[in-house]
Amino acid sequence: MKKSMYIAAFICLSIILSACGSKAEEAEGPLLDETFTIGVIPAQTVGAMEEAMDKLQSLLSEELNRKVTVDVYPDYNGVVEALNYDKIDMAYLGPLTYIIANQKSGAKAIITQEIDGKPYYHSYIITYEDEPWESLEDLLHTPEEVDFAFGDPNSTSGSLIPTIELQKRGVFDSQEDHDFHSVRYTGSHDATALAVQNKQINAGAIDSAIYHQLIESGKIDKEQLKVIWKSEELFQYPWAVHKDTNEETITRLQETFLSIEDEEILEAFGASGFTKASKEDYRNIEEAAKQQGIINE
Template sequence: MKKWLGFALTLCLIVMLAACGDNNKTEENNSGEKKNEGTSEAFTIGVIPVQTEGAMEGAMDKLQTLLSDKLNRDVKVEVYPDYNGVVEAMNYDKIDMAYFGPLTYVVAHEKSGAEAIITQLIEGEPFYHSYIITHKDNPYNSLDDLLKNPAKINFAFGDINSTSGSLIPSIELKDRGVYQSEDDNKFKTVRFTGSHDATALAVQNKQVDAGAIDSAIYNQLVESGKVDEKQIKTIWKSEKLFQYPWAVHKDTDKDTIKTLKETFKAIDDKDILGAFGATGFTDASNKDYESIRQAAIKQGIIKE
């Protein structure tokens, strides 16, 4: 009887050990499955709000579908509410790629090593300008006219981190002795509208006397009928600025970069191109933004 009892206990022990082995295999399999799932995580892209978010939604859906197909993985494109949010998302590894303004790009490159790979073309050229615009009813036909009595002027910038909507025009106004900061200037009022279309509409609706805006976005707003060109005149134009870059996370592999470049340069969808005021895309690199980096250093935004 004791022999049979000992045999039964031994058998139970064997069964229990076998079950533990199966559980360990299951855990290993589950772990392996999770690892495989990790490699197929969505490729995430953050986009600065060059226009109000609703105006870009349909185009971003199309871009998301196109890139998902070409990369053979899920792609998620998100328009962020402000420029700085995209920089921080790249800095904290929340996104794999970003559409930056030139200024936000040089900041992101300094902070996280983001690398520009693509930029947009406007009528075949990878350049644009910063404009200062005013309503046609105003007596100002030049920036000199506008600044004769700045204490009477309500002035609008776009996003505080915008290149053409803030950095470049603020340097021009600083050089002319009328602007140091939002709180230190000679204007009647200074405001930051947050986007280029908001600035254009503020000028058109006479909510401000003048505003700074991206030339390509302004032309797009006119072409789409969102802004009436007959109501607005341009009184200042900057030197050429290299266009907005698409930049990847520093750890992005070469094959993905190659696919992204090929895909962007082949885009001819008018909705996608139109969202950026573009006629196409071309290669870009960090060296293309050296002049913006120097401007950011001059304004104390980044250190040399």
């Protein structure tokens, strides 16, 4: 009889301890085998970002107490679709691609990078130093002589903003309907910069932060290029999470990014640090996207 009572008591104690253990695990955070997936747009060519992304992956894995994977996607649209179809939990997007993802799937912007302490950048139009143009007005005196390039079609600074500017000036409507000698899409900002430097095109649109980053890293030569147009301020690229992400995870992510000081990670984004972001910061891009019919009113 006593033996049976001891067995029963042991079973009850085991159940209680097991329950306490489960609650303790929940309090500490998600289990280690729950992978948190992040997709990153190709701000530069894929190979240039891989090592920094490995370091970011390790840092986030430690801070979130779960396995984290960071993958650089080959194009902007791939990241948006991955977020929309629940393939990833978080994405590093351009402002335009974030607005598209927000409308399609409710993605939430939570963080962005700062450049020299400010969360803004510009769209530039650059040309080769030896070209006679000192301004966009100069270039557009003879657009029929100009081979022009945008970056990715879904890029904010590499496509959306310069497209609107060139439409206002009456020289561009689409890749098929324009006044230039030719128009192409290079797919990335560094590809545009190199195409201008190598005189494969006469002028191209590029992200200002990436342009300066490419100069500082020696990938392009400042002496061979010049900026002939600069847009108004644009709020920096957001990191956006899936709409169902819980507040605890969002807070951990924000705290982790705000504490990053690793130069290699920061340099991959041309950043001096990170700061919080929200949808309100991208209202002007949302209006531009509506204007172009990219998203619905």
